[in-house]
Each structure stands twice: as C-alpha cells, then as structure tokens.
Amino acid sequence: MTYKALKDQIALVTGGGSGIGRAFTEALATAGVTVVIASRREDVLSHTALDLNLKLGAERVFPYAFDIRERREIDALVGHVIESHGDLDILVNNSGLAVPETVDQISEDGWDKVMDTNLRGMMQLVRATLPQMIANEFGDIVNISSQAGKHGYADVPSYCASKFGLLGFAEALRDHVRKAGANIRVFNFCPGLVDVENAAPEAAPRPGFIHVANLARTLMYALSLERNVVLEDISLYAS
C-alpha cells in the first residue's frame, strides 16, 4: 500500500476559511500539509490564509474563491489544486449550510440551496477528485455530515435530508473505492453542536456545544491510523 508523509500531502478543505474548516486547516497545516482553502468569500479565505501562514512561519495555506453550486467552478478548483501543487491527497468536504424551514414551510429555493451546497457539490467534488486519487492509489476523503445526518429535527428538514444523503453517498463511495482497490479511505464526521464562535484554544464552549479543537484533533487521529483502517462515522457530542 502506498504511504505518503503528511508533509508531502496536499489537502483541499472547502469552507476552510471559517469555523470547523478553519480548525481542520490549522491542524493539517501545522502537521506540514499544504492546504488549499476554498469557498465564496475571498476576504475571509485570504484573512485565514494570512493568519495561519504567519502563525506557522511558512506558506502552507492557499486561498481559492469558488462556489460549490457551480459545476464549472468545481472542475476549475480541482484542476487548479493539481496544477499548482502537483497532487490532491486529502479532500475535506466541509462547506455546508442550513435553511431553517419546517416541513410545511419548505420553499423550492431553500430546498435547492441546501441540496446543491451540501450534497450535489460534495458529489461533484468527489467525482472531480477521484481519478487523481485512483491513479495515485492514495487518498483520504473526509465528509462533514452532522448529528442531523443521523436524527431528524423539525426545524431543519432539508438540512437533515442533505446530511443523511451525504452519509448514503459516502457509503456507496466507500464500496466503490474498496472495489477499485484504490487505497482511498472515506471518513464521515457527525458532530453535534460545535462552538465555532469561541474557537480560541483557551475559550470555554457554550453549554451543550463542544470546542472545535476536538474535531481537529479527531481528524488528525483518524488520518494517523494505518492505511487499511477507516474510522467510518465519527459522532462527537457534548456530554
């Protein structure tokens, strides 16, 4: 089985400029991984890249503006990562949002926005990335589902449907890469409430929330396991 040290790996973290994605990016870059962070808000991405690169004293985080709902922009992003950095080893599907509309209020626009961002975009990123990972016989795909991917909540039915769907797609993907014998692992995070507003290392999370650093630590642990070991669905809740 192919093995590659983290310092030689290239990651793409969608939504890496803020919240959970930013914490993942910091942990990966601290371990020596080159990380491209991608989402719509160029100013947020540039600010995060600057901040983390200054902290690390090295240029390891690179911003790229794209909209996950646009197929052409997804293909361009994946092409850019491979051309600029030579590879794509870790794909973190983290971009996501919720539109709080109860079942009797769901609008077509709200439904499509959630599905296109959380599910369709993730599928297209996987599809664009997979040929490179299969050719390399190496890769890790990390999907951020939610506690709402395992339980239904009346205030966010479209979000629940997208996060349940993400887990179903990931399971089929896992079967696909296993059959291809491709040395590609697929991990899913299913967190409960994560306090992305109090992200400083010393900050106390709000009651009922967990500190975002726990997700970053878990990501690095999951990646550190031997190549034939997959920590499948990782559920993290406040006790």
Ligand SMILES: NC(=O)c1ccc[n+]([C@@H]2O[C@H](COP(=O)([O-])OP(=O)(O)OC[C@H]3O[C@@H](n4cnc5c(N)ncnc54)[C@H](OP(=O)(O)O)[C@@H]3O)[C@@H](O)[C@H]2O)c1
């Ligand atoms: N925080 C929690 O309690 C919690 C719990 C369970 C699961 N999650 C999941 O964790 C992931 C990260 O959420 P977060 O809490 O860290 O909130 P967040 O900071 O709002 O992160 C969401 C990210 O998605 C990006 N995004 C949204 N629409 C996009 C689009 N059209 N194209 C590209 N990127 C887009 C946003 O960047 P731009 O606005 O720049 O595009 C943002 O960086 C989400 O998938 C969320 O569902 C969060």
